[in-house]
Amino acid sequence: MVAVHLWSGLRALADGQEVVEVEGETVGQLLDALVAAYPGLEPAIRRGVSVSVDGQIIANNRHVKVAPDAEVFLLQRLYAG
Amino acid sequence: MALDTDTKTFKYIGTRPDRPDGLDKVTGRARFGADFSMPGMLHGAILRSPHAHAKIVKIDATRALALAGVKAVVTRADFPTGLTGEDWNIQENVMAGEKALYDGHAVAAVAATSQLIARDALKLIEVTYEVLPHVTDVDKAMAEGAPVIREGAADYSVPEGLHPNIVRYMDTGRGDLDAGFAAADLVLEESYKTEAAHQGYIEPHACVGQLGADGKGELWCCTQGHWFVRQMCTAVLGLEATQLRVTPSEIGGGFGGKTTVFIDPVALALSRKANRPVKIVMSRSEVLRASGPTSSASMDIKMGMTRDGKITAASGTFRMQGGAFPGAPVDVTTMLAFANYDIEHVHHIGYDVMTNRPKQAAYRAPGAPMGAFAVESMLDELCRQLDLDPIDTRLKNAVKEGTRATFGPKFPPVGLIETLEAARAHPNYGAPLGPNQGRGVASGYWMNWGGETSASVAIGEDGTVQVSVGTPDIGGSRASMALMAAEAFGVPYENVRVNIADTGTLGINEPTHGSRATFASGLATVEAAKEAIGKLCKRAADKWGIDAEAVTWEDGFAKPSGPNAGEFPPLGIAEIASEMGSTGGPISGHFESSPDGFGGSFGTHIVDLEVDPETGRSTILRYLVVQDAGKAIHPAYVEGQFQGGAVQGIGWALNEEYVYGEDGCLQNPIFLDYRVPVASDLPMIDTVIVEVPNPGHPYGVRGVGETGITPPLPAVANAVRAAIGVRMTQLPLTPPRVLAAIKGRG
Numbered sequence: 075m076v077a078v079h080l081w082s083g084l085r086a087l088a089d090g091q092e093v094v095e096v097e098g099e100t101v102g103q104l105l106d107a108l109v110a111a112y113p114g115l116e117p118a119i120r121r122g123v124s125v126s127v128d129g130q131i132i133a134n135n136r137h138v139k140v141a142p143d144a145e146v147f148l149l150q151r152l153y154a155g
Numbered sequence: 156m157a158l159d160t161d162t163k164t165f166k167y168i169g170t171r172p173d174r175p176d177g178l179d180k181v182t183g184r185a186r187f188g189a190d191f192s193m194p195g196m197l198h199g200a201i202l203r204s205p206h207a208h209a210k211i212v213k214i215d216a217t218r219a220l221a222l223a224g225v226k227a228v229v230t231r232a233d234f235p236t237g238l239t240g241e242d243w244n245i246q247e248n249v250m251a252g253e254k255a256l257y258d259g260h261a262v263a264a265v266a267a268t269s270q271l272i273a274r275d276a277l278k279l280i281e282v283t284y285e286v287l288p289h290v291t292d293v294d295k296a297m298a299e300g301a302p303v304i305r306e307g308a309a310d311y312s313v314p315e316g317l318h319p320n321i322v323r324y325m326d327t328g329r330g331d332l333d334a335g336f337a338a339a340d341l342v343l344e345e346s347y348k349t350e351a352a353h354q355g356y357i358e359p360h361a362c363v364g365q366l367g368a369d370g371k372g373e374l375w376c377c378t379q380g381h382w383f384v385r386q387m388c389t390a391v392l393g394l395e396a397t398q399l400r401v402t403p404s405e406i407g408g409g410f411g412g413k414t415t416v417f418i419d420p421v422a423l424a425l426s427r428k429a430n431r432p433v434k435i436v437m438s439r440s441e442v443l444r445a446s447g448p449t450s451s452a453s454m455d456i457k458m459g460m461t462r463d464g465k466i467t468a469a470s471g472t473f474r475m476q477g478g479a480f481p482g483a484p485v486d487v488t489t490m491l492a493f494a495n496y497d498i499e500h501v502h503h504i505g506y507d508v509m510t511n512r513p514k515q516a517a518y519r520a521p522g523a524p525m526g527a528f529a530v531e532s533m534l535d536e537l538c539r540q541l542d543l544d545p546i547d548t549r550l551k552n553a554v555k556e557g558t559r560a561t562f563g564p565k566f567p568p569v570g571l572i573e574t575l576e577a578a579r580a581h582p583n584y585g586a587p588l589g590p591n592q593g594r595g596v597a598s599g600y601w602m603n604w605g606g607e608t609s610a611s612v613a614i615g616e617d618g619t620v621q622v623s624v625g626t627p628d629i630g631g632s633r634a635s636m637a638l639m640a641a642e643a644f645g646v647p648y649e650n651v652r653v654n655i656a657d658t659g660t661l662g663i664n665e666p667t668h669g670s671r672a673t674f675a676s677g678l679a680t681v682e683a684a685k686e687a688i689g690k691l692c693k694r695a696a697d698k699w700g701i702d703a704e705a706v707t708w709e710d711g712f713a714k715p716s717g718p719n720a721g722e723f724p725p726l727g728i729a730e731i732a733s734e735m736g737s738t739g740g741p742i743s744g745h746f747e748s749s750p751d752g753f754g755g756s757f758g759t760h761i762v763d764l765e766v767d768p769e770t771g772r773s774t775i776l777r778y779l780v781v782q783d784a785g786k787a788i789h790p791a792y793v794e795g796q797f798q799g800g801a802v803q804g805i806g807w808a809l810n811e812e813y814v815y816g817e818d819g820c821l822q823n824p825i826f827l828d829y830r831v832p833v834a835s836d837l838p839m840i841d842t843v844i845v846e847v848p849n850p851g852h853p854y855g856v857r858g859v860g861e862t863g864i865t866p867p868l869p870a871v872a873n874a875v876r877a878a879i880g881v882r883m884t885q886l887p888l889t890p891p892r893v894l895a896a897i898k899g900r901g
Contacts, residue, residue, distance in 0.1 A: 079563060081325075081326070081327040081563070082326045082327050082328050082329075082502075083312060083324070083325055083326035083327060117310070117311035118311060118312070121310060121311070126563060126564035128564075128565075129564045129565040129566065129567050130567065130751060130752070130851075131564070131602070131751065131753075132751050133604065133605060133606070133749070133751060134749065135749055135751060138751070145564065145565070147562075147563035147564045149490070149562060149563060149564075150325065150327075150486040150487075150489075150490060151486070152487075152602070152604070153604075153669070154414075154517070154604035154606060154665065154666070154668040154669020154670075154671060
């Protein structure tokens, strides 16, 4: 299980939790598991999110590996300027 | 890609060779967007709404089509239907459908045998409007009873009960604000406003489009990203992506504003109808009325601080309008507003709001300067009221490697502290000030970007190197690519030519945006060079009859890797290349990725200015930019980026603003009235390059293009505060506003 930190606007869509635990070995698997466990998150994740894994911001790559003890944050979808 | 720790000393990187495009640009040989022409080409012109908000009842082009020389007229009826999401937004923006949504919104276009005929024909198109109520101010657009721009535009994030013009809502943060503010010795609350500013690129948008009835086309245009142009044009016109080939011209500035399309699909639609190439060049007035400025913002900030300068809590509400479409960069504003500092209790609320203004586009660190203005202004005020040094206070709170960012994760290695220390040590910080003069300090951050990237290198038969990248060269990236390729191959800088490839010759590349070109295309160039070097080594190994693994590459030569590999004279790149046709064929390297190791860049600025107490006019006396570049590949270009960002920020702080009248129409759509700083307005901008290597790039590069526009807004405002003794909370600080503040201070 990987602990995923949600930004505060998402917490109401995940039973009020700030951190949720889901199964997954990649960023994509974690996102899919989040939607499966908390369907209310689906619009936000479908719209696009970025993910921070151990401080490294993954802008848009579902195949990045995630260790079980990794620190994972969902972030608003980042884009360039 | 990890930092290449083997390359601790550089031969080419860090030098300042002549720019490869210099001769073309000083002799006028460089071809910009408007320089391109084709045989049989028509000229396009676009009819634009004179109303801020109006229903389009009828468009009658009969008289225009009857004018000699007119070959085609297009309206929204000539574009496909059924688009959704951002594709629909772009289509609606390039050609209005049922309503004109802002002053300048395109409603029809003409192609004719000359530009004059095309413009005359526009006057013959009869459009019947039903004028609707409008709103251009972000706060008014959110208020009860405000005219609704478009029902149903809000996404999932907007709570029930908010005005339909609010299309996205953000709520992020952590900790216990009440506890944090309770721990403070001083808590301040203030509201701030910034106006929309335009990127102000010198070259207007220009393109030539050719599209046939078979759905195949070509487009030549000035753009920061031709794959983006391809995607947007093909979506808007209902074409297959690879059937449109897009070639970028030289570009006279973009700053984010040329990462989208305004005229390109219109030129292609006219060409499809007229069956001839069509050229469109925007006038300056069109650029200001109908391309994308940045958002305006209205913000409420609250911060608490102990008397020894520790920030205990911070909260901000950020309301930003992005024109008549969703997309104001308030997500970035909320993410970065307090990102300079280590704050335990922090909270952000953000609103993306629609108004009757042009669709906002990216502008250099989109969303960051507004938040920085508010937060860094308040930090300065906290320092004033607690009698604290502004740099020491920032150092006390500055983030560093391992600090948990206000947006969640921990920072990798970053250089804010290094920029603050360098700024404090700079002579400008201790320079004496005279009457009516003030000094302002501010810091800023941009997180940078990786993005989809593809690059190729090919070895010429004489051993010179050709590099092909897909990121248009706006700020000197060809020189930087050439330096990195020269370093990797061990060949002179002059032996490398860098080309910007079109969409038909490389895989997808995101634009030159997000301060990514030197980072991402540079990384791809280095990795492609490594692949080519592997092949060069293999050719040498084959010649010597040894394993390729027994060959190493050093300073442009293949050499046996050690005594066990055998004794052979080194083989130079030119010698290997001269034989490549008979030793296995061409030698090239290729690399593609979406690199995630982009490292953010912090900067700290110090400005001294003088305010004329009789006119309120501010004159910049000294300006210092200190910024972390990771590793400066070509320091002169890095300094140029620092200076350019500072100058644009100074303009935004002092003069630049979109002025709308009561009729909702833009009042200042020319450079005489939209006042950007020119060289005679400013002193030379001083620079200091800090280098905290980015572990995500083989040479340690961090993007440097955008951070530089973030600190100037608050730095200038803080200097004005110091000069006149009044805190001003609304930008720009025009002479009339400053004079009114001086007169009001009593």
